[in-house]
Structures are given as structure tokens and as C-alpha cells.
Amino acid sequence: MQMMQLNVTTDYAIRTVLYLAIKDELATSNEIAMAMGIPPSYVLKITSKLVVAGIIKRIVGAQGRLFAG
Numbered sequence: 001m002q003m004m005q006l007n008v009t010t011d012y013a014i015r016t017v018l019y020l021a022i023k024d025e026l027a028t029s030n031e032i033a034m035a036m037g038i039p040p041s042y043v044l045k046i047t048s049k050l051v052v053a054g055i056i057k058r059i060v061g062a063q064g065r066l067f068a069g
Helices: 008-023 029-036 038-052
Strands: 057-059 065-067
Touching: 008 029, 008 038, 008 065, 029 038, 029 065, 038 057, 038 065
Parallel strands: none
Antiparallel strands: 057 065
């Protein structure tokens, strides 16, 4: 059986999407970082790519950036 290796960015992107899918409501980047063990600055980098790809949505409000799956 072969094991598939993912790079760090792909791993963090999967964790981010998984968290949003399970939570099924808006979440801040800091919340995602704390819950999934991802550096906060990396969450912003990853979520930007996920938004462009149409995988998640970003909502900018009074509390900053919020993300939804």
C-alpha cells in the first residue's frame, strides 16, 4: 500500500475546509488557526487561495474577516 504525501500548504488547506464544513457556520481566521493547529499568518494565505478557487467565502465585517464553507 502506497502512502500519499501532502505538502504543508495542502494539509493546512484541507484542515481549514474540514473545520468550516464541520462547524457549518462563520469562523474567524484566528479561530481556525487555534482549532486546527495552523499558524495564523498561514491561515490568511491559505484562505485567500480557497476564496479565489470558490471553495470558501470570505465576509469582511465589524469583527474582521469571517470565512464560511
